[in-house]
Amino acid sequence: MAIESYEFTGEGMSRVYENEKWTVGIKNYKPANDIANVDCVERHNETDELFVLLAGSCTLVYAEGADDSLTFKAVKMEPNKVYNIPKSLWHNTITKPDTKMILIEDSSTGMSNSDVLNLSSEQIEKLKSAVNALN
Template sequence: MTEQYKHQGEGYAPFLIREGWQVAQLNYAPSLSVEKIDRLDIHYHTDEAFLLMAGEAVLVSAKIADQGIQYDMQKMEAGIIYNIPKEVWHTISLKPGAQVLIIEKDNTHLGDYEFYFFNTAEQQDFANLMKACYRNGEV
């Protein structure tokens, strides 16, 4: 009667999808390392909750304006649920071995997203801020 799920591969895998909601697991993949992140994403129809299960990760929310991008970077702690409200730009960085549980509306991964791709200078600034966050905790 009890179902069990575990994602052992790299990257994102939604594995428990029910009417109205889904649970996914995000495991480290090279594309989630500080130097490789090249964009933010946004969801218009769902909040997205994150729970660090293992390793190190930094969750980022952002505001994009004419003056540039303003970041809120949180070095995640295991056992704390972090929520990114709908209509907030965000991304996440994971170190090797990290695993994060994600809860959101069902089928979010199939179309409720938009991307903001960094230009070269934005990507370098973002990487520098992320490295500082990993060293110091919060930026």
């Protein structure tokens, strides 16, 4: 037996390690997570999700309330801190091209127990306002 190591240098997210209990992924910048292109939020209905910023810039956006009257808030991530997204919280990551993060979640997390909400143009503007208020 030997120590194993994993990496991912591509665009977006890749689960680099997974066992029967949990998954570790590496999430890099992708255009869909740029502030200019964000158009949705997601939630995981049964599990929490953890993020750690390694490099670059990431703002966690989250939303509370009913789907048609969401209130958007944002948290600018700091490197080397662990951020927990509680189960059922609408969220997304806003990143820049040099971003690299680690994500940790239950291995059962997937589209079968998650939702994606496509945002209206009005909701996108509210999300962007929450992000821009931090700058």
